[in-house]
Amino acid sequence: MRRFLLIAVPxxxxxxxxxIPFAIVLKISLSDVALARPPYMPQLDISGGWEAIRSFFSAxxxxxxxxxxxxxxxxxxxxxSLQIAAISTVLTLIVGYPIAYAxxxxxxxxxxxxxxxxxxxxxxxxxxxxxxxxxxxxxEGLLNQFLLWTGIISEPLTILNTNAAVYIGIVYTYLPFMIxxxxxxxxxxxxxxxxxxxxxxxxxxxxxxxxxxxxSKNGIIAGCFLVFIPVIGxxxxxxxxxxxxxxxxxxxxWEEFFSNRDxxxxxxxxxxxxxxxxxxxxxFQRNEQKQREAEG
Amino acid sequence: xxxFSWFNATSLTLxxxxxxxxxxxxxxxxxxxxxxxTVWAGFSTQWYGELFRNEEFLxxxxxxLKVAVMSSSIATVLGTxxxxxxxxxxxxxxxxxxxxxxxxxxxxxxxxxxxxLLLLFIGIGLDRGVLTIVxxxxxxxxxxxxxxxxxxxxxFDQSLEEAALDLGCSAYDAFRLVTLPxxxxxxxxxxxxxxxxxxxDLVIASFTTGPSATTLPIKIFxxxxxxxxxxxxxxxxIMIGIVTVGVITxxxxxxQAAVRQARDERMAERxx
Numbered sequence: 001m002r003r004f005l006l007i008a009v010p011x012x013x014x015x016x017x018x019x020i021p022f023a024i025v026l027k028i029s030l031s032d033v034a035l036a037r038p039p040y041m042p043q044l045d046i047s048g049g050w051e052a053i054r055s056f057f058s059a060x061x062x063x064x065x066x067x068x069x070x071x072x073x074x075x076x077x078x079x080x081s082l083q084i085a086a087i088s089t090v091l092t093l094i095v096g097y098p099i100a101y102a103x104x105x106x107x108x109x110x111x112x113x114x115x116x117x118x119x120x121x122x123x124x125x126x127x128x129x130x131x132x133x134x135x136x137x138x139x140e141g142l143l144n145q146f147l148l149w150t151g152i153i154s155e156p157l158t159i160l161n162t163n164a165a166v167y168i169g170i171v172y173t174y175l176p177f178m179i180x181x182x183x184x185x186x187x188x189x190x191x192x193x194x195x196x197x198x199x200x201x202x203x204x205x206x207x208x209x210x211x212x213x214x215x216s217k218n219g220i221i222a223g224c225f226l227v228f229i230p231v232i233g234x235x236x237x238x239x240x241x242x243x244x245x246x247x248x249x250x251x252x253x254w255e256e257f258f259s260n261r262d263x264x265x266x267x268x269x270x271x272x273x274x275x276x277x278x279x280x281x282x283x284f285q286r287n288e289q290k291q292r293e294a295e296g
Numbered sequence: 297x298x299x300f301s302w303f304n305a306t307s308l309t310l311x312x313x314x315x316x317x318x319x320x321x322x323x324x325x326x327x328x329x330x331x332x333x334t335v336w337a338g339f340s341t342q343w344y345g346e347l348f349r350n351e352e353f354l355x356x357x358x359x360x361l362k363v364a365v366m367s368s369s370i371a372t373v374l375g376t377x378x379x380x381x382x383x384x385x386x387x388x389x390x391x392x393x394x395x396x397x398x399x400x401x402x403x404x405x406x407x408x409x410x411x412x413l414l415l416l417f418i419g420i421g422l423d424r425g426v427l428t429i430v431x432x433x434x435x436x437x438x439x440x441x442x443x444x445x446x447x448x449x450x451x452f453d454q455s456l457e458e459a460a461l462d463l464g465c466s467a468y469d470a471f472r473l474v475t476l477p478x479x480x481x482x483x484x485x486x487x488x489x490x491x492x493x494x495x496x497d498l499v500i501a502s503f504t505t506g507p508s509a510t511t512l513p514i515k516i517f518x519x520x521x522x523x524x525x526x527x528x529x530x531x532x533x534i535m536i537g538i539v540t541v542g543v544i545t546x547x548x549x550x551x552q553a554a555v556r557q558a559r560d561e562r563m564a565e566r567x568x
Contacts, residue, residue: 002467002468003385006377006380006381006385007381007385007388007394009374009377010374010375010377010378010381010394010438010442011381011390011394013374013434013435013438014378014394014397014398014435015397017413017416017431017432017434017435018397018400018401018435019397020416021412021413021415021416022412024412024415024416024419025408025411025412025415028415095311095314098303098304098307098311099307099308099311099312101304101307102303102304102305102307102308102311103308105304106304106308114308116543116544116547117312117315117316118315119543120539120540120543121315121316121319123492123539123542123543124319124535124536124539124540125495125496125513125532125535125539126496126498127496127498127513127516127517127520128319128322128516128532128535128536129318129319131322131516131520131524131528131532132318132319132321132322132532133318134520134523134524135321135322135325135334135524135529136318136321138334138524140334141334142321142334145334172314172315172318175314175315229403230403230405232405233405233406233407233408234405235405235406235407235499236498236499236517239521240517240520240521250405250406250407253407253408253411254407254499257411257503263415266411267411267415270407270408270411270412273405273407273408274408277403277405281403284403285399
């Protein structure tokens with residue numbers, strides 16, 4: 001009885017507030033927009049018996065999905081989200097790897113402090129960390145002031161409200177997700193392997209390519225997925241740092257819902273986004289599982 | 297055996313400068329006398345004064361705090377239960393679905409979680425406000441709690457609990473007196489994680505709230521959309537300060553607990 005309650009309480013909570021809402025999204029994505037409250041139809045009325053349920057299901061169709069393919073805004077937004085996510089994942093890796101590497105090679109008594117310094121920004125508000133860049137990147141912002149002062153540029157650069165600002169914002173906010181798994185892979189690495197490689201005639205650089213990189217591969221893969229997956233659906237960064245030209249699907253869904261009030265289309269956008277995310281999520285899970293098995 | 301080269305030193309310096317400069321700049325400019333956030337015009341604390349006179353911000357802060365305390369506390373209970381189920385309950389029908397539902401919210405884009413919960417609340421005719429935000433936040437943060445707690449439970453030596461049962465404890469007492477104290481650090485960090493997730497959340501709260509309840513992130517977001525403002529800088533500084541103090545205190549406490557536990561274990565291993 002106790003075991004039953006232990007399982008049932010969280011189980012029912014998740015079914016009611018996670019699974020059922022998805023069923024509703026799926027259902028509304030197949031409905032039509034209507035000038036009513038709630039603004040879609042058909043409405044399911046179970047009290048009408050089987051007849052009502054049958055007519056309800058016959059009114060559902062894939063019209064919204066057809067609409068998504070016909071208007072190029074949507075598939076462009078999906079593609080551009082994937083592109084932005086891919087580019088920013090690579091950028092985060094380039095910025096994050098040297099930091100993780102240096103942390104793993106630092107004196108052991110320093111490592112807990114360095115680790116805490118990487119995690120600390122993660123606890124501060126995401127919104128505030130994105131906002132901090134608005135004052136730095138604007139036309140009269142500190143970065144432009146600095147560059148003008150040094151004489152590198154003579155005209156202020158437009159960075160805020162462009163994709164460049166979005167990349168900076170993503171690299172900045174997601175950096176800890178990249179550093180931590182790479183650091184934990186590098187920290188476990190046996191350094192005598194590097195010495196062996198050097199003794200056997202490897203240069204330092206080729207020892208790095210042939211020994212360090214392959215041994216940290218799992219950390220790199222995990223870090224890349226941890227950045228890539230959430231960035232695809234990102235909303236705050238493109239809407240604060242990006243411009244009108246920044247097309248990301250999270251923003252499109254938000255506007256479809258809050259500005260256009262087209263719930264069925266917003267739901268269809270969500271369903272497709274989920275289908276796109278399933279592939280990297282499964283790959284990520286498989287990588288994690290492989291890693292766990294390798295560790296025994 | 298430490299080859300700590302200039303290259304490593306440079307990447308650490310640049311890396312941490314990149315991570316901390318924006319926040320340091322934000323804090324410095326919150327004490328700026330000028331309304332123009334990018335021009336320094338001398339030291340002043342006037343924006344803090346304006347912030348504390350701003351009823352809307354104070355109300356939003358109160359709502360946010362209420363939501364965070366309630367949702368993280370419920371999420372900690374549910375998440376710990378879920379962790380016990382994942383690690384201890386063995387096989388039961390629907391186990392795969394259960395662990396799927398625990399891990400899926402971790403990778404779910406917030407826009408989807410928010411949209412789906414809103415559609416549910418409208419579907420069942422629940423008035424949107426504090427209650428709906430609490431329900432929404434509890435649902436996604438309980439998954440984080442259960443991940444944190446189950447990672448501690450996996451390494452937990454179950455023979456300790458069996459010993460307590462053998463010595464006549466009831467199952468409930470064995471859990472309360474043996475298991476809970478041992479997993480307590482993980483439960484506390486789970487609560488803290490849930491709390492900060494709730495404090496931070498903009499997207500899910502925006503979807504699930506109604507006109508009666510505005511949280512701080514919603515308020516900040518709508519102010520920030522119009523551009524940088526010194527009041528928001530002051531508010532951010534306060535929030536950064538609270539988090540910094542909180543995280544440092546928490547890490548000191550866990551460090552102490554780890555030292556104490558190591559000492560106790562050494563004592564236990566010493567032959568009598």
